[in-house]
Amino acid sequence: MLDLNKQKIVDSVPQKGFFGHPKGLFTLFFTEFWERFSYYGMKAILVYYMYYEVTKGGLGIPETTAFAITSIYGSLVYMSGIIGGWLADRIFGTSKAVFYGGIFIMLGHIVLAVPGSISMFFVSMVLIVIGTGLLKPNVSSIVGDIYSQQDNRRDAGFSIFYMGINLGGFLSPLIVGEIGMNTSFHLGFGLAAIGMFIGLLVFMFTKKKNLGLAGTIVANPLSATEKKKVYTIIGIGIVIIAIILAITIPAGILTFDTFAIVVGILGFLIPAIYITVMYRSPKTTSDERSRLIAYIPLFLASVMFWAIQEQGSTILAGYADKRTQLDFAGMHLSPTLFQSLNPLFIIVFAPIIGWLWVKLGNRQPSIPKKFSIGLLFAGLSFLVILLPAYFGGEGSLVNPLWLVLSYFIVVIGELCLSPVGLSATTKLAPAAFSAQTMSLWFLSNAAAQGLNAQIVKFYSEKTEMMYFGIIGGCSIVLAIVLFLLSPAIQNKMKGIK
Template sequence: MSAFDKKKIYESVPQKGFFGHPKGLLTLFFTEFWERFSYYGMRAILVYYMYYEVSKGGLGIDEPTALAIMSIYGSLVYMSGIIGGWLADRVFGTSKGVFYGGILIMLGHIALAIPGNITLFFVSMVLIVLGTGLLKPNVSSVVGEIYSEEDNRRDSGFSIFYMSINLGGFLSPLIVGGVMKYSFHLGFGIAAVGMFLGLLVFIFTKKKNLGLAGAIVHNPLSPDEKKKVFTRFGLAAVVIAVLIAIAIPNGLLTFDSFIALVGILGILLPTAYFIVMYRSKKTNDVERSRIIAYIPLFIASVMFWAIQEQGSTILASYADKRTQLEFAGITISPAWFQSLNPLFIIVLAPVFAWLWVKLGKRQPTIPQKFSLALLFSGISFLVILLPAYFGGSDSLVNPLWLVLSYFIVVLGELCLSPVGLSATTKLAPAAFSAQTMSLWFLSSAAAQAINAQIVKFYTPATEMTYFGVIGGASIVLAIILFALAPKIQGFMKGIQ
């Protein structure tokens, strides 16, 4: 994006109107709120829907397979952001990416809401994966466009935006998890309604509040490029379809081989992206230095999300099978624990946003904040191994242990996620702005691709080792990153 385009977009957005922030933040806040309401509501019950018996309304998939599918699903959701970011940068802009993505997500939830079979389940997965890839990175990129690069409100604005994600994530598991005992499909239907409301907010407020933000295609394809690119895409789609048609009947494409393939892609795709951006003629020397600085931040993000995202897999199963669900006279739905993470963020996000503004130039640097995030995530896993240490792996665990673990990892998330979103918009090469945001979400894709490989090692018997090894690795990486923080900061070339 040229400096002229950035200035033109910034000037087109009303700069006051939402708690002292640009008015466009209101549109993006509520669009993202409803999209996350739909996604996290669906996700809160999806793993149970997969491994619960058919007699209980589930699909009857064995639990290890269900946990692996859940991780692969999450990985593909974020991996598809590559497609969404590229299409936004080069074809139709971020605003249309948000709209088209919302349509696909809504259709995916509708497919889940229809009582049927495993086929509809996989159809819904494809729709939600593609839809989230279009919407998720692009709505975050638009947030970056409504602020100037020098605007001190930027980090605070991303923290407020991040709170919208968690407000939706807090309410939906409570509502959808509450109806889970009656019908999984009713819960998925509620998720579909949530995405529909998000689309209405976006459609009816974007023109007035967003100005040109999201409307400009920053690196458009030329007519010749369009012809070549879409011809290649078409040929690639045909080749992939033929290979799948041959591989499945011959036993070459199995669930295990698919997990391995996604794991490889989770590593190769971000590596390829870093290489392409670094070597591009459209990237200048300052931007190349910033790409170098971004690499250790990306690796730290992978480690963090590998722990945080197990809240919907390993810890979801832990809540269902290892936790005492009769507490203080209340019967707890295991899905309700999915509300803990966003609840703590809702409470603490304003505190962190205020803290960064209050500290100003005295606040920790971006690499130092990331190292703190890794420290907290590691401690959160060490905490959850303590019940097995004190009481063994056979007794049910007091739910407050899970509450404490979720609380600690949230402290890390607030040091990493909103800060990472903001840092991505500042460190991104101009020609790859939306695609760099897609790269940020690839850290979660890589983390969950890795998780799909390691969740099979979790059993009640290996519980302490599992949590201890992963938690310890996060703490060691935190120490290394903190030591390298000054060097990384130097490569950022003035970005704070």
């Protein structure tokens, strides 16, 4: 996008109105709040809906398969963001991408809200993957559009926006989870659909007044010739995929297990292609190539971290349901309650960790060392959760405070790694590939969940201690290796700190 267009967009947005920020932040804050309310509310009950028996309102899918499906779904959500970003940049702009994405998400939740077959369940997953891929990356992009590059409110604006994400993520498991688990899964999914509908209403009725031109200008539009070529390729691609599915599914070649393997491979293959293309490009300088090499161990560390963190909505969700004493302190706890812990701890402790880095100033750990600290905490969060079985024996119900402690520890690791990773990605990105490199960061989560789709199959109550011990131990070993390699990695960053 030309600088002239960027300034034109900023000038069109009312610059005072939401806690001293541009009025557009109100629209984007509440659009994202309701989208996250919808997404995390659905996700809080999704795995239970899959593995609960049909007599209890579920689909009766085997538990490990339900964990794997959730992981594949999460991986595809992050992969689809690449397509959503490209469509917005080249065809219809970020504003329309957000609107279309919200409609797809709402339709996906509506399909879940209607009692149906397993095939309808997968239709809903496809709709939500498409919708989230369109909405998620582009709503964040519009936040950047409403501020000029020199506006000192910019970082604070993103912090407020981030708070909306976590508030939605905190409240939805409490509300949607409670209704879904105690009344009806389908009613819970219906509430998620209503949440997305409210978000769409907020966006539709306030965007013209609050956002001005933000999101309406296509950054790098396709020419008429290019459009024709792209639409032809897309059409041919859809036909080829349909033919492949029509042949391989009835023949038993494309099964759930083979699809999971394909997703896992793509989770690592796509980032590898990204890095190779950027590294070999003539637009990339020698210093930028060195920084790309430095980024590889950080990317792999991120994959290891998210592989553990994302199991909070799969393995630990099942652990909360089946292995945790839910009658506690005179109350009966819903297993979905634990899904609210991650955003709650982020809301509380993110300012503290941020203050700590500022306080330490030049004495704060380097980027690779912060990543190693994040990995260390991730590993400890899994080692903590195996202790109750070690002390109490297999099959005994666990005090819920152990689970709370595990979620807390991994959040401290997340606050050491995730914001730092976002910042490091912008700093280490080659100038010609800044947007693509940010996509690369989100692909680390896609790779992690693609990996999870394979490893969650090894979890059971009998293998519980070994499962948590091996994965937690691997994370700690990688943390130590990364810490020892951090001076060499830092040297490859060519002055980036």
